[in-house]
Amino acid sequence: MMKTLTATLLMAAGCMLAAGQAPPSDQGVARLSVVQGDVSTQRGANADWQAGAVNAPMLAGDAVATAAGARAEIALDFADLLRLDSNAQATLANLGTHALQVQVGQGLVDYSVLGGAEAASEIDTPNLAIHPKGRGVFRVQVNSDSETIVVVRDGDADVSTSEGSATLHSGQMITVQGTDTPEYQIADAPGRDGFDDWSQQRDRSVESAQSWSRANRYYTGVNDLDGYGHWVFIPGYGQVWQPAVDASWSPYSVGRWVWEPGWGWTWVSTEAWGWAPYHYGRWFYYQTGWVWWPGPVLATPRFRPVWAPAYVAFLGFHAGGVSVGVGLGRVGWVPIGPADPFRPWWGAGTRVSVTVVEPLAPVSVRVRYSNVERISSDPHIAAGVVFVSGSRFGQGAVVRERVNVSEIRNVTVINGRLPVAHTAASVRVSDRDVRTAALPRAAVERPAHFEGTPVAARPSSASRPGFQRFGGGQAAPPASPRPQVTRPESARPEPPRPAPARPEARPERPAATAHANDPSWHRFNQAGRQGTSGKQEKSDAKKKNESRGGGGYR
Numbered sequence: 001m002m003k004t005l006t007a008t009l010l011m012a013a014g015c016m017l018a019a020g021q022a023p024p025s026d027q028g029v030a031r032l033s034v035v036q037g038d039v040s041t042q043r044g045a046n047a048d049w050q051a052g053a054v055n056a057p058m059l060a061g062d063a064v065a066t067a068a069g070a071r072a073e074i075a076l077d078f079a080d081l082l083r084l085d086s087n088a089q090a091t092l093a094n095l096g097t098h099a100l101q102v103q104v105g106q107g108l109v110d111y112s113v114l115g116g117a118e119a120a121s122e123i124d125t126p127n128l129a130i131h132p133k134g135r136g137v138f139r140v141q142v143n144s145d146s147e148t149i150v151v152v153r154d155g156d157a158d159v160s161t162s163e164g165s166a167t168l169h170s171g172q173m174i175t176v177q178g179t180d181t182p183e184y185q186i187a188d189a190p191g192r193d194g195f196d197d198w199s200q201q202r203d204r205s206v207e208s209a210q211s212w213s214r215a216n217r218y219y220t221g222v223n224d225l226d227g228y229g230h231w232v233f234i235p236g237y238g239q240v241w242q243p244a245v246d247a248s249w250s251p252y253s254v255g256r257w258v259w260e261p262g263w264g265w266t267w268v269s270t271e272a273w274g275w276a277p278y279h280y281g282r283w284f285y286y287q288t289g290w291v292w293w294p295g296p297v298l299a300t301p302r303f304r305p306v307w308a309p310a311y312v313a314f315l316g317f318h319a320g321g322v323s324v325g326v327g328l329g330r331v332g333w334v335p336i337g338p339a340d341p342f343r344p345w346w347g348a349g350t351r352v353s354v355t356v357v358e359p360l361a362p363v364s365v366r367v368r369y370s371n372v373e374r375i376s377s378d379p380h381i382a383a384g385v386v387f388v389s390g391s392r393f394g395q396g397a398v399v400r401e402r403v404n405v406s407e408i409r410n411v412t413v414i415n416g417r418l419p420v421a422h423t424a425a426s427v428r429v430s431d432r433d434v435r436t437a438a439l440p441r442a443a444v445e446r447p448a449h450f451e452g453t454p455v456a457a458r459p460s461s462a463s464r465p466g467f468q469r470f471g472g473g474q475a476a477p478p479a480s481p482r483p484q485v486t487r488p489e490s491a492r493p494e495p496p497r498p499a500p501a502r503p504e505a506r507p508e509r510p511a512a513t514a515h516a517n518d519p520s521w522h523r524f525n526q527a528g529r530q531g532t533s534g535k536q537e538k539s540d541a542k543k544k545n546e547s548r549g550g551g552g553y554r
Contacts, residue, residue: 028095029263029307030058030076031220031275034083034202037070040434043261043427045091045446049439051432055269057260057309058092063446065089066107067438071195073202076100078220079117083110083202085195089442093124093455097304103450104142105442110199111138113155114207116217122452127179129452131158136170137199145447149175151189153196159184161451164524177515179449185521214239215294218304221275228273232291237338240291241277250384251283251290251335252312257394258429259422264346265394266309268429280305283335284369285380293338308344311336313372314414315385330401331420332387332411334375339368343415376409385411394426 032041032052039052042063052064058074066072066084074082076092080100084090088107094100101122102111111123113135123130123138126145132138136155142148150159151173159166159174161182168174173189176182209223214231216222229243243249255269267278277283277292284291295305315332336342374381385408387401436444515521 026097027060028077028097029279030062030074030092030095032056032058032064032072033075033081033221033224033275034071034073036072037086038067038435038438039070039072040065040067040439040443041429042443049434049436049443050428051430051434053268053270053430053432054272055255055274056258056429057263057266057268059260059262060092060095063089063091063443065439065443067435067440071198075220076102077117077119078218078222079114080119080121081110081112081114081202081206083112083195083199085109087440089440089446091446093450094122094453101453101455103452103455104140105447106142106440107442108139108141108195110195111140112136112199112203113138114203124450124452126447126449127182127451128159128161128176129450131160133157137203139196142442145449146179147175147177149173153189153192161524166524181523183515183521183523185515185518187520211241214241215276216280216305219276219280219294221273224273225276228271232286234286234291234293237293240286240293242286242289242291243271243273243277245289247289248383249290250386251292252278252310252333253386253398253400256397256429257426259394259426260309262346263309265418265420265422267312270397278310279307280311282311282338282340282369284337284371285378285384286369290335290384295338308342309346311342313340313342314345314418315375315387315411316414329390330387330403331390331393331418332385332403334371334381334385337369337371339370340372345417372413375411382408390420393420394422396425396428396431 032039032054035052035054040049041052041056041058042049042065043059044061045063049065052072058064064072064074064084066086066088068086070086072084074092076082076095077100082090082102085108088109089105090109091103091105092101093103096119098119099122100119101124103124105126109123111121111130111132113121113132115135117135121132123132123140125140125142125148128148128150130138130140130150133156136157137153138155138157139151139153140148141150150157150168152168152170154170156170157168159168159176161176161184162180163182166174166184166186168186171189172186174184174186176184206223209226211222211225211231215225225241229241231239231241234240252267252269254271255267255274257265258268260266269275269278281292281294284293310333312333313336315334316329371381371384375385376382382405385403386398387403388398389401392399
C-alpha cells in the first residue's frame, strides 16, 4: 500500500493554500522559448555564463546573450515577448505582475506587446528608456553606450532620456546620440528586414494558436501545444490535451532537474512544448495515454494561476517503516493528478507543518483521478513513475531506471525538502559548453549605467520571515549589490516599484556638437521640440509606414 512520510499530504480537499506556500515573491518566471544557434544565459550579474536551452526558466536579474548568427526569444509573460538578433545582450530587470523591465546592453532586439497585455513595459538602454503605450512592436538597436536607434513598427511609445522625452508613433524611427546632453533625430522607419519578418511570424504564431481557447489566458507557452498533440473532451473535466507521443511515454521523463535558488528543484523539459503542461495544471492517465488538464480555469478567466517548478510528488523507498536513504539509492517522481494535494518544496513549503495545496478536481465529478493513490494499483500509473539513481539526480538529462512491481509497492512520498544535495552541474540547463569568445561585448562587460527606472536590489531570503535555506538555518545576508540589477540567492520578493528618478551620477561626457548645423537634430531640453506628437504628424507617419508594408500587420 502506498505510504507517506506524513499524513498531511492526504489532507482533505478543504485545505487552502497557505501564505507561506506562495511563490517566493510575486516576481514572475520568464521562459526561454526559442533558441537558434549559440545562445547563453547568466543567472545574475555575478554568475558564470552557461549554454541556454529551450524551456529554461529565467528570473529577474538573469541575462541572455546571442553569438554571431544566433537568435533567441524570451516569453516574459503570456503577452510580452523579447527577441534578440545576432550579437545581442539583454537583462531581465523586473518580471513583476504589473511591471516588466528589460535592459538592452548591446545589439538588436524586438519587444512585442500582444493583445490583452496587462503589465506596463519598459525597455532601457545605456542612454534612453522606451515605454510602450499598449500593444505594439518596438525595435531597439544599441550601437554603443551613447547611441540607440528605436523603430516603432506598430503602436506608440514614449522615449525618454535624462534631459527630456519624445513620443513615437507607428512607422517612425528615432536616433538618440549622447548621454549627458543627448541629441535626437526623428525620421520615417526604414524598410523591413529578415529579423522583422521573423519576429512578425513568431507573433502571429503565438496569437493565432487555437489552444488559447482551451486553457487559462495567463498560461505562458500554451501556443506551442497546437503542433504537438490534440485536445479531447472528458466529462466532468472539460478539455484536456494529449501529446503526440508513443505509448511508453510519461510526463516529466524527457528533460532534467535543475537547481533554481529560491525555487529548488525545477523541471526543464527538452520537449518543444514542455513549458505550460509542466508548470501549470495536472496530468492523469485516460483510456490510452496521459493527458494534461489545464485545471478549472475557464470559468474564471481572470484567475491568475500559480507557476510551480513542477507539479510532481517525489518518491523514495520504504522498508520496515523507515525511509531508505534518498540520494544513496533511487529517487522517483510521478505527476500529481487533479485529485492529489500538492506540497511545494520551496521556501516555507519545506516545513512539514505547513498545509498542502488542495486538490483541483471538481467535487462533483464521478471519477477523481489521483495518481499518488493509484501507483500500486494501476499499472499505467506505475509505468509512469520515473526513477533515477540518487547519484544521478540533478546531474544532467534524466536516464530512467527499471523498477519491479515489489519496489513500486514500497515507494514513499517525500514531503517537503528533497534530501538530495545540488552541485555545480545542477544549475546547468544544457550540456553544451559556452564559447566565451563568442559572447557579445556587453555580456562580458555590462554597461555601467542604464536609463529608466532604477532597479532596487531584491531582498534575500533572510529578510522574509519563514524563509530558510534548504540546508537549514537562516539565510546569510546578501552580498553587496551591484549598482544596477542584482539577483538574490534565494527568494525574490518584488520590491515596491520606485518612482521615476534621475539616474545616478556618472562621468561627464562632452556635449554632442556633431549635428549643430543639421536642423533635423534636436536637443531634448529645447522647448517645444520634444518630438512629433501632433495628430497630423501621426497620421502622415502611419500612411507612409503602411505604404511600405510596415506596422499594423496583426
